[in-house]
Amino acid sequence: MFTRQATKVLRSLRKDKTCVRIEKRNHPITRNSSTNVVIIGGGAMGASAAYWLTHKSPGTCTVTVVEKDPTYANCSTSRSVGGIRQQFSIPENVQMSLFGAKFIQNLKNQFGPEADIAYAPNGYLILASPQGAPQLAQNFKLQQELGATNTLLSKDQLREKFKWLNVDDIELGSMGCEKEGWFDPWGLLSLFKSAAVSKGAQFVHGEVQNFVFTNDNSLKGVKVRLPNRDEKILEFDACVLAAGAQSGAIARMAGIGTGAGDLSVALPVEPRKRYVYRFDSQGKNVPPVNSPLMIDYTGVYFRKDGPVFIGGRSPDSDEEPQADNLEVDFSYFDNTVWPLLAARIPAFESVKVQSAWGGFYEYNTFDANGFIGPHCTYDNLFFATGFSGHGIQQSPAVGLAIAELILDGRFKTIDLKRMGFERLMKQQPLYEIGIY
Ligand SMILES: Cc1cc2nc3c(=O)[nH]c(=O)nc-3n(C[C@H](O)[C@H](O)[C@H](O)COP(=O)(O)OP(=O)(O)OC[C@H]3O[C@@H](n4cnc5c(N)ncnc54)[C@H](O)[C@@H]3O)c2cc1C
Incomplete structure (x- = not known):
C-alpha cells in the first residue's frame, strides 16, 4: 500500500x-x-x-x-511540559525518544548556531512501589538494549542520592541521564x-x-x-x-x-484536559536546581521551572474533567496533587501555588x-x-x-x-x- x-x-x-x-x-x-x-x-x-x-x-x-x-x-x-525520556515499555516509543534526544543534541547542526530550545538534561527519575518494581526493571532492560543510558537505583541508593525524597514505600527507581530532561516545546x-x-x-x-x-x-x-x-x-x-x-x-x-x-x-482521538501547577516551597531540604523530573508511582510528577517548580497528575478515569474549556481546577491540586507530592517530598508540605494552566492531551482512547x-x-x-x-x-x-x-x-x-x-x-x- x-x-x-x-x-x-x-x-x-x-x-x-x-x-x-x-x-x-x-x-x-x-x-x-x-x-x-x-x-x-x-x-x-x-x-x-x-x-x-x-x-x-x-x-x-x-x-x-x-x-x-x-x-x-x-x-x-504550547501547553506542554516538554519532557523527553527513554523510559517507555514498548520499543517504538524508546526508539522515537532516542531519535528525539539525538535530534535535540544536534539541534545547531540542523537549524544553525542560534538554535536553542533551552534543553535541560536533568534526567527523569521514575519511582516504583514493591508491586511495580518488576515492571520497572523489565522496562529498564528493554531501554538498555535499545541504547538508553539510565540506571536502576535501590531504595538505599535513592535515599543517599536524593536527600529530599521520602523512600519509605519505594522499592526501586530508574534514573535517566544525559538523554533525558526537558526543553521548550x-x-x-x-x-x-x-x-x-x-x-x-x-x-x-x-x-x-x-x-x-x-x-x-x-x-x-x-x-x-x-x-x-x-x-x-x-x-x-x-x-x-x-x-x-x-x-x-x-x-x-x-x-x-x-x-x-x-x-x-x-x-x-479526543481532547483530555490536564492541569499544570506552578508552585514555590518555603520548606527545608527542597529539591535543588539540578533535580530530575520525578514521576511517582502514584502518577504525581514535578520538575524545576526556573526558580520554582511545576507539577501535576493525570486524573483517574472516573475523575476526567470536561474537555470543552481550559479552565483550571485548583481544588484538584489541593485535594489530590499536593497530598501526594508532600508525602513524597516532605519540603512540599509548605507550598504556595503561584499560577497554573490547562492543556489538552490529544488522547487515543x-x-x-x-x-x-x-x-x-x-x-x-x-x-x-x-x-x-x-x-x-x-x-x-x-x-x-x-x-x-x-x-x-x-x-x-x-x-x-x-x-x-x-x-x-x-x-x-x-x-x-x-x-x-
Ligand atoms: C499539559 C501537557 C503536558 C505535556 N507534557 C508532555 C511532555 O512532558 N512530553 C511530551 O513528549 N509530550 C507532552 N505533552 C504532549 C505533547 O505536547 C503533544 O503530544 C504534542 O504537542 C502534540 O502536537 P500536535 O502537533 O499533534 O498537536 P497540537 O500542538 O495541538 O497542534 C495541532 C494543531 O492543529 C490545529 N487544528 C485543529 N483543528 C484544525 C482545523 N480544523 N483546521 C486547521 N488547523 C486545525 C490546532 O489549532 C493546533 O495548532 C503534553 C501535553 C500537555 C497538554
Whole structure:
C-alpha cells in the first residue's frame, strides 16, 4: 500500500506544474488551488512533517500546512511540559525518544548556531512501589538494549542520592541521564516551522471544514475557511492529519467512524484536559536546581521551572474533567496533587501555588499511543496524532516517519509499522505502561 501511494505522489511531483506556481504566491489559497501535501494542523507534529518533507525533497514536493490558530495559544504543543525520556515499555516509543534526544543534541547542526530550545538534561527519575518494581526493571532492560543510558537505583541508593525524597514505600527507581530532561516545546515548533518555510512550505491561516472527494469516494482535497470567512478548496495528492486533540473530529469529516465497512471505525482521538501547577516551597531540604523530573508511582510528577517548580497528575478515569474549556481546577491540586507530592517530598508540605494552566492531551482512547501511517481505506490520508501526553519528544521522529512514508513509500529510519491504524482495525492495542 505504501509503495503504491509513494509512486502516486512522486509521479505527481514530476508532472504537476501548478505546484511551482503555488509555491511562489504569498497567499496560496486566495483562490482554489492544489499542492502535493496538505498538512492539517501546524503544531509540533504538523510542523515537523513539513520540515522533513521539504528537507528531504527540496524544491520538488509542495507542502501546505493549514493552521486555524497561528498564535498557537491553545494547542497542545504550547501547553506542554516538554519532557523527553527513554523510559517507555514498548520499543517504538524508546526508539522515537532516542531519535528525539539525538535530534535535540544536534539541534545547531540542523537549524544553525542560534538554535536553542533551552534543553535541560536533568534526567527523569521514575519511582516504583514493591508491586511495580518488576515492571520497572523489565522496562529498564528493554531501554538498555535499545541504547538508553539510565540506571536502576535501590531504595538505599535513592535515599543517599536524593536527600529530599521520602523512600519509605519505594522499592526501586530508574534514573535517566544525559538523554533525558526537558526543553521548550514552543522553541522546537518555531524551529521546525521557520526551517520548513525557508524550504518553500506554505503555512496558511485557515480552518479545515471538510474533505473533498473524487467520484469514486477517494480523498482529493480539503475545504478551508479563511479568516475573512471565504471558503476555498485546496486539492492534494496526500494529506497528513496532525490536528492534535481535534484529529478524531476531523477524521469524522472524511466519514471515518460514520461510514460503512472499514469506515465504521472512528479515529479514537479526543481532547483530555490536564492541569499544570506552578508552585514555590518555603520548606527545608527542597529539591535543588539540578533535580530530575520525578514521576511517582502514584502518577504525581514535578520538575524545576526556573526558580520554582511545576507539577501535576493525570486524573483517574472516573475523575476526567470536561474537555470543552481550559479552565483550571485548583481544588484538584489541593485535594489530590499536593497530598501526594508532600508525602513524597516532605519540603512540599509548605507550598504556595503561584499560577497554573490547562492543556489538552490529544488522547487515543484505544491504547494511549500515537497513530502513525495511512488510513486503511484512504491510502493518501496519513495520521500523525493521538500521542496522549508523550508527543512533543516524539515529534522529530514522527515528522520524519511521515515524510518517509509519503516520499519513499516505507519507514526507513525506525520501523513504526506497529503504530499504524491497522492495529485498531485488528483490535490489537499496543499498550504503553510508562505513560502518566
Ligand atoms: C499539559 C501537557 C503536558 C505535556 N507534557 C508532555 C511532555 O512532558 N512530553 C511530551 O513528549 N509530550 C507532552 N505533552 C504532549 C505533547 O505536547 C503533544 O503530544 C504534542 O504537542 C502534540 O502536537 P500536535 O502537533 O499533534 O498537536 P497540537 O500542538 O495541538 O497542534 C495541532 C494543531 O492543529 C490545529 N487544528 C485543529 N483543528 C484544525 C482545523 N480544523 N483546521 C486547521 N488547523 C486545525 C490546532 O489549532 C493546533 O495548532 C503534553 C501535553 C500537555 C497538554
